[in-house]
Amino acid sequence: MSGPGSGVPSGGWRIVVGCDDAGLAYKERIKADLLADPRVGAVDDLGVHDGDHTAYPHIGLAAARKVAAGEADRALLVCGTGIGMAISANKVPGVRATTAHDSFSVERSVKSNNCQVLTLGQRVVGVELARLLAREWLGHVFDPASASADKVAVIDAYEENRCG
Numbered sequence: 070m071s072g073p074g075s076g077v078p079s080g081g082w083r084i085v086v087g088c089d090d091a092g093l094a095y096k097e098r099i100k101a102d103l104l105a106d107p108r109v110g111a112v113d114d115l116g117v118h119d120g121d122h123t124a125y126p127h128i129g130l131a132a133a134r135k136v137a138a139g140e141a142d143r144a145l146l147v148c149g150t151g152i153g154m155a156i157s158a159n160k161v162p163g164v165r166a167t168t169a170h171d172s173f174s175v176e177r178s179v180k181s182n183n184c185q186v187l188t189l190g191q192r193v194v195g196v197e198l199a200r201l202l203a204r205e206w207l208g209h210v211f212d213p214a215s216a217s218a219d220k221v222a223v224i225d226a227y228e229e230n231r232c233g
């Protein structure tokens with residue numbers, strides 16, 4: 070254990086953020102929260118920015134590739150529902166992404182499923198709930214010695230057999 074909190078990597082979390090134009094306001098707000106959070110060491114903003122209408126799959130895939138390459142620990146992605154971002158990110162081998170709009174699901178996405186990517190829907194939840202979920206998300210860490218690890222390993226093995 071190292072860094073400013075339990076389970077936080079040395080140097081802090083390296084987080085990629087991204088959105089489409091339907092998720093821009095929440096991405097900007099959560100990015101500001103992350104930059105002010107002592108548990109965060111780096112924030113990499115892949116856009117979109119104001120006036121940019123890049124569609125969600127481009128952003129979701131690019132963010133997931135950064136996680137898969139080890140250039141970031143996690144990604145926080147926002148679109149209208151969160152669903153398109155999750156589908157896109159999950160196409161990248163090694164990445165586990167989910168949409169979650171409640172505290173318990175956010176916690177279990179990390180502790181049960183070792184998800185590195187959380188996606189949120191700006192058209193689904195209020196901004197304060199989205200901010201709370203992003204804050205809580207950083208406090209959860211997967212335990213590779215837990216009973217959940219063997220289950221996640223089944224997914225990894227399937228993926229390795231197909232993509233390896």
Ligand SMILES: O=C[C@H](O)[C@H](O)COP(=O)(O)O
Pocket residue numbers: 089091092125148149150151152153154
């Ligand atoms: O999952 C997709 C997102 O919600 C996106 O922001 C909106 O997609 P649409 O314009 O195809 O509905």
